[in-house]
Amino acid sequence: DAGVIQSPRHEVTEMGQEVTLRCKPISGHDYLFWYRQTMMRGLELLIYFNNNVPIDDSGMPEDRFSAKMPNASFSTLKIQPSEPRDSAVYFCASRGVGATEAFFGQGTRLTVV
Amino acid sequence: QKEVEQNSGPLSVPEGAIASLNCTYSDRGSQSFFWYRQYSGKSPELIMSIYSNGDKEDGRFTAQLNKASQYVSLLIRDSQPSDSATYLCAGAIYTGTASKLTFGTGTRLQVTL
Numbered sequence: 001d002a003g004v005i006q007s008p009r010h011e012v013t014e015m016g017q018e019v020t021l022r023c024k025p026i027s028g029h030d031y032l033f034w035y036r037q038t039m040m041r042g043l044e045l046l047i048y049f050n051n052n053v054p055i056d057d058s059g060m061p062e063d064r065f066s067a068k069m070p071n072a073s074f075s076t077l078k079i080q081p082s083e084p085r086d087s088a089v090y091f092c093a094s095r096g097v098g099a100t101e102a103f104f105g106q107g108t109r110l111t112v113v
Numbered sequence: 114q115k116e117v118e119q120n121s122g123p124l125s126v127p128e129g130a131i132a133s134l135n136c137t138y139s140d141r142g143s144q145s146f147f148w149y150r151q152y153s154g155k156s157p158e159l160i161m162s163i164y165s166n167g168d169k170e171d172g173r174f175t176a177q178l179n180k181a182s183q184y185v186s187l188l189i190r191d192s193q194p195s196d197s198a199t200y201l202c203a204g205a206i207y208t209g210t211a212s213k214l215t216f217g218t219g220t221r222l223q224v225t226l
Contacts, residue, residue: 031212035216042201043216043219101147103159104158
């Protein structure tokens with residue numbers, strides 16, 4: 001298996017623009033997590049899904065952030081409009097049925113200027 | 114108070130010494146604990162998991178869990194320069210379909226020659 005795949009790896013955008021981050025979980029995994037990592041706050045859980053259904057979005061910082069999982073093999077995290085304080089590395093992770101360990105993608109480094 | 118707390122370091126140990134990394138958690142409902150290693154610019158990778166009180170050994174790594182004290186630790190024996198990285202402690206709570214995995218901010222380990 002290729003592991004969790006995220007795209008793009010790097011994104012530079014101007015303030016106010018819409019940004020869409022993409023994630024393909026490991027095939028057969030039923031949990032998908034979105035995290036944001038910054039030096040100041042570490043790795044923060046934004047939202048997670050179980051069988052494509054959002055379970056907990058309490059970590060989503062504000063209404064500018066939204067996430068969807070239309071099917072078992074694809075999820076998006078959208079920021080609209082983006083702001084400089086959204087600059088961070090965004091990780092997607094997935095976990096298999098009955099398993100406890102989560103596996104991370106390579107991350108998307110977002111820079112909002 | 115963060116749900117999972119770690120000293121940010123850096124923790125500096127000489128090559129060949131034992132590195133001791135510590136973590137405390139606030140939610141007594143946490144059931145599983147994990148140590149992830151993250152090299153600079155890379156994604157977190159799982160190195161140890163522990164679910165019950167006591168010690169768990171895997172090669173040069175030993176994870177220790179004390180649920181009464183809400184304390185998790187990771188010992189790295191015979192530390193190598195390649196062990197230099199940030200070590201993230203995580204705790205997981207499972208309730209029905211809820212499966213929240215929360216991370217500490219990480220401890221940076223430096224193994225010196």
